[in-house]
Amino acid sequence: MRLWHENLLPLLPRQQLLGQHRECCALRGNSWGKPHSVVDYVFRYSLERLWSYHIQVMNEMKGRGYNPESCWIDPGYRGKSAPRFQPDYREIQHLRDEKSEMFLVYPEHNEKYLNECLENLRSKGIIILFEG
Numbered sequence: 001m002r003l004w005h006e007n008l009l010p011l012l013p014r015q016q017l018l019g020q021h022r023e024c025c026a027l028r029g030n031s032w033g034k035p036h037s038v039v040d041y042v043f044r045y046s047l048e049r050l051w052s053y054h055i056q057v058m059n060e061m062k063g064r065g066y067n068p069e070s071c072w073i074d075p076g077y078r079g080k081s082a083p084r085f086q087p088d089y090r091e092i093q094h095l096r097d098e099k100s101e102m103f104l105v106y107p108e109h110n111e112k113y114l115n116e117c118l119e120n121l122r123s124k125g126i127i128i129l130f131e132g
Contacts, residue, residue, distance in 0.1 A: 024054035029079030051075040
């Protein structure tokens with residue numbers, strides 16, 4: 001499990017982008033709070049943050065012609081078998097305001113993490129030339 005650095009989302013190959021959607025669905029659902037070394041940082045933040053990240057993933061998918069299930073747009077939706085979540089809409093608005101200021105949803109998605117993600121992709125034979 002890995003959440004790719006947000007700036008890489010538009011550059012990810014199809015398989016990694018669609019896999020990222022599945023990871024977000026799992027994390028928002030019954031995997032929320034279950035330890036996994038690569039994504040443990042996610043659980044230090046709200047489900048609203050994960051939803052905000054997931055929205056970016058789904059927007060990228062839509063831009064490429066994919067149609068993720070619209071139920072995932074609802075910030076309170078956690079999948080068919082997970083209990084619904086009552087989102088804090090003030091938190092969502094705060095995240096939207098920060099996003100308009102070039103804010104990354106997760107502070108851990110820094111330059112070091114970007115390089116780790118690029119190296120991980122390289123190890124899979126995926127070369128992404130990132131200029132940012």
